Amino acid sequence: MAAEIIDGKAIAQTVLAKARAAASAFTPRAGRPPGLAVVLVGEDPASQVYVRNKSREAEAAGFRSEQHNLPVTTTEAELLALVARLNADPGIDGILVQLPLPRTIDTDRVLMAVDPAKDVDGFHPVNVGLLGSGATARALVPCTPAGSLILIESVLGPSLAGKQAVVVGRSNIVGKPIAQLLLQRDATVTIAHSKTADLAAVCRRADVLVAAVGRPEMIRGDWIRPGAVVVDVGINRIPAPERGEGRTRLVGDVATREAAEIARAITPVPGGVGPMTIALLMANTVTAAHLREGLPRPVFGA
Numbered sequence: 001m002a003a004e005i006i007d008g009k010a011i012a013q014t015v016l017a018k019a020r021a022a023a024s025a026f027t028p029r030a031g032r033p034p035g036l037a038v039v040l041v042g043e044d045p046a047s048q049v050y051v052r053n054k055s056r057e058a059e060a061a062g063f064r065s066e067q068h069n070l071p072v073t074t075t076e077a078e079l080l081a082l083v084a085r086l087n088a089d090p091g092i093d094g095i096l097v098q099l100p101l102p103r104t105i106d107t108d109r110v111l112m113a114v115d116p117a118k119d120v121d122g123f124h125p126v127n128v129g130l131l132g133s134g135a136t137a138r139a140l141v142p143c144t145p146a147g148s149l150i151l152i153e154s155v156l157g158p159s160l161a162g163k164q165a166v167v168v169g170r171s172n173i174v175g176k177p178i179a180q181l182l183l184q185r186d187a188t189v190t191i192a193h194s195k196t197a198d199l200a201a202v203c204r205r206a207d208v209l210v211a212a213v214g215r216p217e218m219i220r221g222d223w224i225r226p227g228a229v230v231v232d233v234g235i236n237r238i239p240a241p242e243r244g245e246g247r248t249r250l251v252g253d254v255a256t257r258e259a260a261e262i263a264r265a266i267t268p269v270p271g272g273v274g275p276m277t278i279a280l281l282m283a284n285t286v287t288a289a290h291l292r293e294g295l296p297r298p299v300f301g302a
């Protein structure tokens with residue numbers, strides 16, 4: 001039985017539609033649109049594409065949208081000064097500092113400088129703490145984890161009670177926050193990683209398997225429990241000589257073709273988690289705008 005391919009692009013469109021609707025109700029009430037500022041330091045071409053896509057979506061949603069492109073030579077002090085200016089701007093609800101930053105800049109210091117109320121990435125320790133303590137009514141939740149949960153919900157519904165969830169990867173931006181969200185939905189959660197003994201056997205226990213390791217197609221078909229829901233967070237660009245000299249293609253952390261023989265449902269790469277990440281950034285910006293104005297928090301899940 002072939003797995004359902006979870007259509008992240010389509011589900012992202014439903015989230016974006018909700019974000020746009022919430023933004024157009026917000027604007028007359030607040031007397032201003034939601035505002036998003038995206039900050040990019042340096043000239044990594046992949047980052048430039050992502051940042052441009054984010055700005056374009058923000059404009060399509062009727063936001064005030066600012067893009068700050070800083071040279072790779074920007075100092076930490078200069079970046080902190082920009083963050084301070086955006087923190088103080090009452091028309092800006094969301095601040096996203098694109099990662100990775102140049103090695104000359106202390107990432108943690110920059111992330112901690114963002115006003116937690118404007119932290120649409122959910123990376124500030126205040127939001128990490130709110131998520132970890134279950135105070136999700138007030139937390140801004142990281143975009144990729146929040147988007148992944150909506151994809152899981154599209155197959156299994158909101159409750160994961162009685163399910164074993166395995167998250168492979170323990171990063172602060174994906175693995176740990178996804179684990180928190182799964183726990184909150186009553187899953188029994190295991191966080192596995194590169195030093196886990198017999199990773200394949202751990203994965204085989206998973207009713208919900210989330211792959212966020214950053215290693216192309218590491219998770220094979222025979223690691224999948226029959227009937228599992230598989231969310232592939234990996235985005236790896238690998239050489240594709242079959243497409244011609246010097247060409248590349250995107251693959252996830254899961255060997256999708258193999259896994260789809262065994263799983264109940266699986267997210268593709270591209271077209272799975274990636275589009276959800278951008279949609280949730282728009283949702284988080286509208287959420288931040290509502291919370292900052294003392295308005296009830298909008299709902300973006302199923």
Ligand SMILES: Nc1nc(=O)c2c([nH]1)NC[C@@H]1CN(c3ccc(C(=O)N[C@@H](CCC(=O)O)C(=O)O)cc3)C=[N+]21
Nearest residue numbers: 050096097098099100121143270271272274275277278
């Ligand atoms: N502060 C910060 N927040 C982020 O959320 C953040 C970041 N830094 N740095 C980089 C990563 C990466 N990221 C992606 C978003 C969308 C797609 C996406 O839409 N991907 C498409 C394919 C895009 C393509 O073809 O390259 C897809 O999977 O279908 C991918 C990657 C957000 N990131």
